[in-house]
Amino acid sequence: MKQDTLSMKWKNFVESRKPLIDDWKHTAYLWRKSKLTMIGTFVIVAFIIIAIFAPFIAPYDPIAQDLSKRLQPPSSEHLFGTDQFGRDIFSRVIYGSRIAIQIIVLVSIISGGIGTLVGVFAGYFGGVVDEVLMRITDMFLAFPSLVLAMAFAAAMGPSLTNTIIAISLVYWTVYARLARAEALRVKNMEYIEAERAMGASNFRIIFSHVLPMCISPVLVQLTLRMGTIILTAAGLGFLGLGAQPPTPEWGAMVSDGRNYLVDQWWISTFPGIAIAIVVLGFNLLGDGIRDMLDPRLRR
Amino acid sequence: MVTNNNVLIEINSLKKYFPVRSGIFLRVKKYVRAVDGVDLVIKRNETLALVGESGCGKTTIGRTILHLTEPTDGEVVFEGKNLTNASKEELMQLRKGMQIVFQNPYTSLHPRKLVKDIVGEPLKIHTNLSSVEILNKVKETLESVGLREEHMYRYPHEFSGGQRQRIAVARAIILKPKFIVLDEPTSALDVSVQARILNLLNELKEELSLTYLFITHDLAVVDYMADRVAVMYLGKIVELGKKDDIFSKPTHPYTRVLEAAIPIPDPFFKKEKILPKGEVPDPANPPKGCRFHTRCDYSIDKCEKVEPVLENIEGEHYVACHRWREIYK
Amino acid sequence: MEVLLSVKNLRTIFHTYRGVVKALNGVSFDVYKKDFLGIVGETGCGKSVTSLSIMRLIEEPGEIVEGSVVFDGRDLLKLSEEEMQKVRAKEISMIFQEPKMALNPVLKIGFQIAEAISTAEDLSIKSKEVWEKVYEILRAVGLPDPESMAEKYPHELSGGMAQRIMIAMGLVTKPKLLIADEPTSALDVTIQAQILHLIKELVSEMDTTAMIITHNLGIVAEYCERVVIMYAGNVAEIGDVKTIFKEPLHPYTKGLIKAVPVIGTKGKLQTIKGIVPDLVNPPSGCRFHPRCEHAMDICSKELPPIKEVKTGHFVACHLYN
Numbered sequence: 021m022k023q024d025t026l027s028m029k030w031k032n033f034v035e036s037r038k039p040l041i042d043d044w045k046h047t048a049y050l051w052r053k054s055k056l057t058m059i060g061t062f063v064i065v066a067f068i069i070i071a072i073f074a075p076f077i078a079p080y081d082p083i084a085q086d087l088s089k090r091l092q093p094p095s096s097e098h099l100f101g102t103d104q105f106g107r108d109i110f111s112r113v114i115y116g117s118r119i120a121i122q123i124i125v126l127v128s129i130i131s132g133g134i135g136t137l138v139g140v141f142a143g144y145f146g147g148v149v150d151e152v153l154m155r156i157t158d159m160f161l162a163f164p165s166l167v168l169a170m171a172f173a174a175a176m177g178p179s180l181t182n183t184i185i186a187i188s189l190v191y192w193t194v195y196a197r198l199a200r201a202e203a204l205r206v207k208n209m210e211y212i213e214a215e216r217a218m219g220a221s222n223f224r225i226i227f228s229h230v231l232p233m234c235i236s237p238v239l240v241q242l243t244l245r246m247g248t249i250i251l252t253a254a255g256l257g258f259l260g261l262g263a264q265p266p267t268p269e270w271g272a273m274v275s276d277g278r279n280y281l282v283d284q285w286w287i288s289t290f291p292g293i294a295i296a297i298v299v300l301g302f303n304l305l306g307d308g309i310r311d312m313l314d315p316r317l318r319r
Numbered sequence: 320m321v322t323n324n325n326v327l328i329e330i331n332s333l334k335k336y337f338p339v340r341s342g343i344f345l346r347v348k349k350y351v352r353a354v355d356g357v358d359l360v361i362k363r364n365e366t367l368a369l370v371g372e373s374g375c376g377k378t379t380i381g382r383t384i385l386h387l388t389e390p391t392d393g394e395v396v397f398e399g400k401n402l403t404n405a406s407k408e409e410l411m412q413l414r415k416g417m418q419i420v421f422q423n424p425y426t427s428l429h430p431r432k433l434v435k436d437i438v439g440e441p442l443k444i445h446t447n448l449s450s451v452e453i454l455n456k457v458k459e460t461l462e463s464v465g466l467r468e469e470h471m472y473r474y475p476h477e478f479s480g481g482q483r484q485r486i487a488v489a490r491a492i493i494l495k496p497k498f499i500v501l502d503e504p505t506s507a508l509d510v511s512v513q514a515r516i517l518n519l520l521n522e523l524k525e526e527l528s529l530t531y532l533f534i535t536h537d538l539a540v541v542d543y544m545a546d547r548v549a550v551m552y553l554g555k556i557v558e559l560g561k562k563d564d565i566f567s568k569p570t571h572p573y574t575r576v577l578e579a580a581i582p583i584p585d586p587f588f589k590k591e592k593i594l595p596k597g598e599v600p601d602p603a604n605p606p607k608g609c610r611f612h613t614r615c616d617y618s619i620d621k622c623e624k625v626e627p628v629l630e631n632i633e634g635e636h637y638v639a640c641h642r643w644r645e646i647y648k
Numbered sequence: 649m650e651v652l653l654s655v656k657n658l659r660t661i662f663h664t665y666r667g668v669v670k671a672l673n674g675v676s677f678d679v680y681k682k683d684f685l686g687i688v689g690e691t692g693c694g695k696s697v698t699s700l701s702i703m704r705l706i707e708e709p710g711e712i713v714e715g716s717v718v719f720d721g722r723d724l725l726k727l728s729e730e731e732m733q734k735v736r737a738k739e740i741s742m743i744f745q746e747p748k749m750a751l752n753p754v755l756k757i758g759f760q761i762a763e764a765i766s767t768a769e770d771l772s773i774k775s776k777e778v779w780e781k782v783y784e785i786l787r788a789v790g791l792p793d794p795e796s797m798a799e800k801y802p803h804e805l806s807g808g809m810a811q812r813i814m815i816a817m818g819l820v821t822k823p824k825l826l827i828a829d830e831p832t833s834a835l836d837v838t839i840q841a842q843i844l845h846l847i848k849e850l851v852s853e854m855d856t857t858a859m860i861i862t863h864n865l866g867i868v869a870e871y872c873e874r875v876v877i878m879y880a881g882n883v884a885e886i887g888d889v890k891t892i893f894k895e896p897l898h899p900y901t902k903g904l905i906k907a908v909p910v911i912g913t914k915g916k917l918q919t920i921k922g923i924v925p926d927l928v929n930p931p932s933g934c935r936f937h938p939r940c941e942h943a944m945d946i947c948s949k950e951l952p953p954i955k956e957v958k959t960g961h962f963v964a965c966h967l968y969n
Contacts, residue, residue: 509691543909576838
């Protein structure tokens with residue numbers, strides 16, 4: 021009897037995953053058909069690998085100053101040259117990827133999480149709940165996002181943590197609106213009505229039926245926004261409102277090289293190129309994911 | 320009314336108005352009277368068909384009985400218990416006894432859930448069975464609606480319309496309810512599939528001694544499935560009776576128009592040639608008097624002023640028409 | 649009888665992730681002048697694909713790979729896109745299931761009808777002649793007060809009214825053929841009866857030809873004169889409606905007719921065993937053979953050709969070879 025129960029559970033486990041695998045195969049097929057998505061994926065994968073293995077790739081300590089070697093042009097010794105404190109720019113760009121990833125991941129989790137929850141509750145309950153939550157969202161949306169992020173960062177004091185909080189507070193509204201729209205659509209579907217006919221509680225309906233449907237548009241939007249998050253973080257860093265020196269944050273590094281741009285172009289250029297490539301990679305990947313999840317293309 | 324053991328559900332002067340908001344301040348300007356004073360009794364083990372065109376309120380009645388929408392007025396009594404003022408716990412208990420199968424099997428099943436989870440959901444809500452017990456129950460139930468064990472681990476989109484409707488039926492019967500609302504269960508299906516679902520529903524009714532409220536606009540299906548028929552027009556019941564009464568002696572002019580309008584798949588069938596007049600009026604602003612008088616060939620002055628009530632013709636045959644005595648033969 | 653449209657061996661496929669969907673597998677039938685023809689079949693039988701193929705409206709990932717569609721002496725599949733556009737504007741009209749989707753939501757309906765006339769007849773859209781025709785056709789499709797009707801936007805119309813407008817747009821150019829793809833499936837039964845009557849009346853008044861695509865055998869029985877029965881991308885049977893309902897020959901036709909409840913059906917409804925095949929991997933030979941009670945060896949090997957068994961009664965089944 022015990023054996024039987026176990027084998028049934030095992031079968032349930034294996035069989036439940038088969039359709040998921042089929043789904044992945046289909047996604048992989050669509051992925052292979054789009055060159056730009058593939059390029060985007062490679063860029064982002066490379067970016068992640070570089071971030072993980074930064075200590076092994078970077079030849080120098082990113083914050084170690086060596087004033088005897090300041091402002092050296094790119095050479096075989098210092099691939100991207102050195103800055104005004106003699107720090108190796110190549111190592112700083114490599115380590116900068118870690119900062120960027122940290123920002124992206126934390127901002128996505130915080131803003132995606134808050135946004136989805138707010139949106140789902142607003143959309144599902146409607147009425148007063150919806151009015152209150154959405155008017156708060158509108159208040160956030162009324163300001164240009166960079167200005168708002170600057171205001172938050174300035175008010176809380178410049179630091180990496182505060183940058184992350186500031187950007188999250190700006191971007192959750194996007195996901196809230198998306199999740200609300202999806203929740204509004206889903207809550208009127210017959211399968212939700214069937215759920216209510218069974219006597220399921222609102223809690224159960226929201227978390228096990230409405231929420232899963234709202235997550236995929238939010239996820240697509242999150243990947244599409246990752247480029248913007250980097251740009252915003254770099255912008256804050258550039259203005260001195262983000263990560264503080266000597267943290268190798270790309271935006272701050274571009275800012276560092278401002279005064280030397282004419283004669284020592286490499287200080288600003290290489291972190292700038294890094295920002296451009298990663299933002300482009302995220303945008304290509306985001307577009308690709310949106311297309312792959314488009315139900316019209318999936319059948 | 321006298322509580323009768325034969326009666327499963329009793330609906331008393333049920334009303335459901337939906338507010339229509341308009342203007343800048345979204346004030347409630349008017350109400351759509353989806354159901355406007357309906358009395359109905361559903362007996363144990365019968366199939367009662369509710370017939371009418373879209374917007375006549377037939378679906379709203381089904382949903383109000385299941386308490387999916389709160390009635391504006393009136394009451395629904397299920398097995399002697401009044402649903403309209405039941406507590407949350409009582410309602411939960413009553414819900415086990417009644418279920419619904421929706422019209423469109425493409426939207427009534429959650430697209431991201433496996434069949435085993437869709438069909439097992441009522442058990443998860445209402446029982447404390449272990450996951451393995453639920454799996455066994457799901458398997459049994461799927462087999463009773465003509466599906467196989469391997470179908471448990473698939474998503475709804477992998478099934479045809481007929482198979483999806485079987486899944487929806489399985490979900491409805493897994494708790495062994497007494498009463499099921501069938502909301503146009505076959506109108507989204509092909510004819511050869513429709514026949515099999517109808518046969519399945521009839522078999523299950525026998526096997527589990529179910530009671531059906533069959534909501535449809537297809538009179539041929541009504542004739543095949545129903546014991547009694549209620550014809551609705553703009554929120555009111557206009558004719559009610561045993562199936563044979565309705566089909567051999569249709570009395571309300573609307574019933575006759577409806578019967579004439581349904582295309583019969585038999586080129587040799589001779590039937591009355593009545594071409595329906597006009598369109599269904601706006602339910603937010605129904606005509607005064609008899610609601611059908613704007614489209615009725617028998618309309619007289621009285622019809623425009625006085626609203627007719629359901630009158631007994633004979634036996635269980637009722638009609639709401641001022642001129643039924645002239646029409647009834 | 650004079651043939652207006654002759655479809656021969658039409659093959660249309662769709663390229664999808666799962667493989668090639670063989671939607672039409674050599675469809676052949678004729679439409680005569682002044683015909684009122686029904687094309688009937690279940691979901692996926694190819695009835696809509698047939699009409700879209702005739703109109704050359706098959707889009708990527710679909711493709712017409714073989715066959716000919718001879719209309720009034722010309723093969724439509726060989727025309728240039730420009731010539732085909734003229735055929736669509738003037739000679740063949742089409743009415744769709746969802747009338748509101750086919751109307752432009754931001755243009756007044758009078759303007760939309762006027763546009764159809766002006767492109768078909770090369771007249772200025774502002775000319776009096778065009779607008780007289782607009783009012784005339786609105787009156788003809790039973791819409792009271794055509795002048796104010798022409799000033800309305802599509803969202804102000806009910807489903808029945810919108811379908812009347814579509815019929816007006818379809819017939820105002822006096823086409824030689826009207827194709828109606830499930831024209832009443834989205835409408836209520838009483839409105840359905842009105843619309844079908846209207847189509848039938850106008851088509852016979854204008855001496856033109858109509859092809860009604862439907863899944864409803866009742867509509868065929870009540871309104872059509874001849875019927876083409878399709879199954880899984882093939883024509884199963886063709887004949888006049890009374891003959892088909894009285895003496896169906898193809899086992900599928902027989903099963904289909906018995907599966908529909910008629911008022912007064914006694915006993916259990918008969919059903920056809922099995923399910924509609926997947927058209928990526930359709931059964932070999934006759935596509936109906938896995939569900940057929942009379943299947944023989946040859947049925948799984950060879951596709952039965954369509955044969956005239958009696959005058960005007962065609963069937964594609966090895967039982968009648």
